[in-house]
Amino acid sequence: MLEFLTDGLREALLNVNMNLVYELRIRANRPVVVNYGGEYTFLGARGITPHIGAAIVTCYSDIENIIYRASEYSVYSVTDKLRQGFLTGAGGERIGLAGAYVYEKGEAFTVKEVTSLNIRVPHEVRGCGEKIYRTCFSKGIASALILSPPGRGKTTILRDLARLISAHRLLNVLISDERNEICAVNRDFSLDTGAFSDVVRYAAKRDALTAAVRTMRPDLIVTDELVDEAEIDAVACCIRGGVEVLASAHFRDLESMRASPPFARALRERLFGYYILLAGEGIGQVRQIYAADLTPVADLC
Numbered sequence: 001m002l003e004f005l006t007d008g009l010r011e012a013l014l015n016v017n018m019n020l021v022y023e024l025r026i027r028a029n030r031p032v033v034v035n036y037g038g039e040y041t042f043l044g045a046r047g048i049t050p051h052i053g054a055a056i057v058t059c060y061s062d063i064e065n066i067i068y069r070a071s072e073y074s075v076y077s078v079t080d081k082l083r084q085g086f087l088t089g090a091g092g093e094r095i096g097l098a099g100a101y102v103y104e105k106g107e108a109f110t111v112k113e114v115t116s117l118n119i120r121v122p123h124e125v126r127g128c129g130e131k132i133y134r135t136c137f138s139k140g141i142a143s144a145l146i147l148s149p150p151g152r153g154k155t156t157i158l159r160d161l162a163r164l165i166s167a168h169r170l171l172n173v174l175i176s177d178e179r180n181e182i183c184a185v186n187r188d189f190s191l192d193t194g195a196f197s198d199v200v201r202y203a204a205k206r207d208a209l210t211a212a213v214r215t216m217r218p219d220l221i222v223t224d225e226l227v228d229e230a231e232i233d234a235v236a237c238c239i240r241g242g243v244e245v246l247a248s249a250h251f252r253d254l255e256s257m258r259a260s261p262p263f264a265r266a267l268r269e270r271l272f273g274y275y276i277l278l279a280g281e282g283i284g285q286v287r288q289i290y291a292a293d294l295t296p297v298a299d300l301c
Contacts, residue, residue, distance in 0.1 A: 001091040004069035015047030024119040031055030092122040092181045128284045129160035142273030146248040153284030154248040166196040173197040174218035176208040206234040222246045232262040
């Protein structure tokens with residue numbers, strides 16, 4: 001995990017409880033900020049520090065080295081990811097990039113002169129999806145959508161639910177892992193998503209979902225961060241074809257979801273049997289679970 005960091009940053013993290021590290025924000029000529037247990041603070045040479053003066057300050061060359069290491073020293077091999085503004089580390093770390101976008105023929109081609117990195121650290125939290133599993137899936141599988149602002153634990157919960165459903169329901173679970181964050185599969189390891197799970201990595205959702213239904217015969221598809229009409233269309237095709245879908249989306253609350261035309265359509269068509277709203281504070285905390293008609297589900301034991 002985080003093998004692509006500079007030596008100084010890796011040494012500093014040896015003094016930190018990595019189970020509480022959710023994000024590292026690295027900015028050129030600025031102190032390193034860490035989301036530690038859901039709160040932002042600074043990273044010093046000896047670990048977490050509340051004092052900005054004791055924080056590690058990174059430079060442009062540090063950022064360049066991290067990008068080269070994360071791309072296994074071949075930036076050209078990750079051009080498709082760069083144009084979307086992110087890289088994925090071997091351990092499933094999503095590395096967001098801020099800098100100067102370069103356009104070619106009217107479309108984003110790459111990012112250069114990167115000045116900031118936001119490194120989101122994946123966590124395997126066994127049992128974090130238990131409440132949702134008991135409430136929504138213990139008696140059968142239905143399509144569900146997990147809602148929250150960014151960084152509130154949607155991917156961690158999806159990972160655990162895939163494991164729980166695979167273990168208890170003995171169903172074929174297909175994971176569409178567009179950024180290799182849910183499973184973080186490489187030659188050395190993979191995060192545990194159950195013995196009945198198959199993974200399609202680095203494919204656009206509409207391609208992965210279409211191919212999966214035709215070739216892998218899943219009972220359930222798990223995918224992260226639906227964003228637009230095309231992805232809702234792909235999900236709708238799966239559900240109408242008899243394959244349930246467990247997904248997530250970035251919304252603060254139900255009102256903001258209703259205001260999004262693709263998701264308002266999903267509501268009208270009752271695509272999802274459950275809507276699971278996470279709390280805006282903390283990580284992976286369930287605020288409420290709603291049925292397809294958005295009436296609250298009472299049993300949250």
